[in-house]
Amino acid sequence: MSDTKNFMFLNRRAPYGTIYAWESLEVVLIAAAFEQNVSLMFVDDGVYELTKGQDTTGIGMKNFSPTYRTLGDYEVRHMYVDKASLEARGLSADDLVQVEWEDWETEESVDNIVEVVDSDRVAELLDESDVVFSF
Amino acid sequence: MKFSIQVNEGPYQHQASDSAYQFTKAALEKGHECFRIFFYHDGVLNGTRLTTPPQDDRNIVKNWTELAEKYDLDLVVCVAAAQRRGIVDDGEAERNGKDATNIAPKFRISGLGQLVEAAIQSDRLVVFGD
Numbered sequence: 001m002s003d004t005k006n007f008m009f010l011n012r013r014a015p016y017g018t019i020y021a022w023e024s025l026e027v028v029l030i031a032a033a034f035e036q037n038v039s040l041m042f043v044d045d046g047v048y049e050l051t052k053g054q055d056t057t058g059i060g061m062k063n064f065s066p067t068y069r070t071l072g073d074y075e076v077r078h079m080y081v082d083k084a085s086l087e088a089r090g091l092s093a094d095d096l097v098q099v100e101w102e103d104w105e106t107e108e109s110v111d112n113i114v115e116v117v118d119s120d121r122v123a124e125l126l127d128e129s130d131v132v133f134s135f
Numbered sequence: 136m137k138f139s140i141q142v143n144e145g146p147y148q149h150q151a152s153d154s155a156y157q158f159t160k161a162a163l164e165k166g167h168e169c170f171r172i173f174f175y176h177d178g179v180l181n182g183t184r185l186t187t188p189p190q191d192d193r194n195i196v197k198n199w200t201e202l203a204e205k206y207d208l209d210l211v212v213c214v215a216a217a218q219r220r221g222i223v224d225d226g227e228a229e230r231n232g233k234d235a236t237n238i239a240p241k242f243r244i245s246g247l248g249q250l251v252e253a254a255i256q257s258d259r260l261v262v263f264g265d
Contacts, residue, residue, distance in 0.1 A: 027251070034248070
């Protein structure tokens with residue numbers, strides 16, 4: 001398996017209420033081990049997955065939101081957030097976690113790989129992907 | 136064309152598994168290749184041999200098994216999702232100290248790496264679910 005593909009994980013659902021977001025994250029962590037170009041896209045209620053200050057103590061669910069902040073260590077290079085989805089929910093980039101990324105070999109680093117993009121760019125990015133995992 | 140299929144919903148509650156089955160069958164009949172069918176989320180529930188639908192209804196699990204027998208398909212149930220939902224084969228029963236198994240014929244339990252590998256190896260990954 002020498003070929004490298006552009007993997008896009010399209011996250012469309014709120015973090016709690018259904019298990020899709022959590023089990024999507026499990027695939028992302030595995031994909032990292034296969035040395036593919038892994039990006040994540042958050043649209044619709046999926047933008048809630050990245051919100052800061054999640055507290056699940058009242059609902060008896062595991063709070064897995066800290067895992068998103070570690071994705072830079074799993075060689076995820078891009079995390080895109082659909083601007084229209086954010087705005088429709090009264091959210092902005094300030095409400096989202098920041099995710100650092102660093103290349104251990106070259107020491108190249110990015111403070112925050114979370115990027116808010118408009119809908120045209122969302123379409124473009126999906127079009128450029130070889131595989132879209134839709135969750 | 137070489138396809139892989141991902142099924143994200145359980146049988147009967149949702150039409151995803153039926154649609155995936157119809158798609159796979161049609162693709163194979165047209166001479167396409169199917170590298171793997173991967174069952175994820177509640178989709179793992181398609182892999183229990185204990186389902187007993189009414190006689191005048193389709194048997195979704197049996198449909199998959201028979202299709203797999205005819206075309207030698209690789210039906211893979213995600214292990215992490217299966218453990219959560221109680222889909223068990225001999226190996227899992229032994230590892231987790233369970234007193235029974237329920238995996239259907241031609242299905243096997245394996246890791247998420249199988250899904251990632253399928254996406255790499257196939258021309259198209261087609262996802263069925265909500």
